[in-house]
Amino acid sequence: MHRLGLIRRFTAALAASTAIAVVFAGHATAEPTAIDWNVATQKLRAAASGNPAAEQAVDRLLASGHIATQVALPPQPFQYPAQxxxxxxxxxxxxxxxxxxxxxxxxxxxxxxxxTIAPNQDGARLEVLWINLSNGRSGTEALYEHEDAPMDTTIRTRALDTGGGLVVAAVYGSLRHRSPVPVSDANPDGFQYQLGTISVPSFGAIYN
Incomplete structure (x- = not known):
């Protein structure tokens, strides 16, 4: 019962986010709060220090030229989608x-x-690097919470103690997906599976 309620609440959050913004069109609608891109990305890069995968992800983000100028509020999508x-x-x-x-x-x-997101994520690992610019807290978290149900369209971290303030984050790594196809010898369970590997992270600036 608790899990079903959790899924319903996440679904409501996603429905709200869809009404607020078009995810892949660029900037999401956000509070009119400016962010200093140079400060944000340099501090995010510093938070990645010692983690080669996170360092490489932020370097690819920097090379992409993305600049976030506005801050979003939950449950809004990040301002920039992943490639x-x-x-x-x-x-x-x-x-x-x-x-x-x-x-x-x-x-x-x-x-x-x-x-949809495949229930079995063996061989894939999706992570998010974040830093709270207001208090200096930072971390890297795996995204692993997902229910194998049509209404659950996200994969999530555990609840994070970032503290209040401005959080910038980048999602990178890989994720398994599945799509329905006719049952065959190649697809005995009626699904085709794909592994997506992120080349440019999804970047967001969020006020918690």
Missing amino acids: SDIGRGAGPGVYGSGIALGLDGFRLGFFGGPG
Whole structure:
């Protein structure tokens, strides 16, 4: 019962975010609070120090030239979606977006890509690097919470103790997806599986 209620609350949050912004169109609607891009990205890069995967992800973000000028509020999607080797399933390109969720604690998540999120994530690892610019707290978290149900469209971190203030974050790594196909010898369970690997992280600035 608790899990079903949790899924419903996350679904409501995503429905609200869809009404607020078009995820893949660029900037999400946000509070009119400016962010200093140079400060934000340099501090995010410093928070990645000692973690090669996170360092490389932020370096790719910096090379992309993305500049976030506004701050969002949960449950809005990140201002910039990720790019990946499979995109939305038709080749490299726009893939999906990070999202901040403020229910049952502050969580960071991801949604998008082809089909749905596969229940088995063996061989994949999706992570988010974050730093709270207001208090200096930072961390790297795995995104692993997902229910195998049609209404659950995100994969999420545990509840995070970032403290209040301005949080910037980048989602990177890989994620398994599945799409329904006719049952065959190649697809005995009626699904086709794909592994998406992020080339440019999804970046967001969120006020918690």
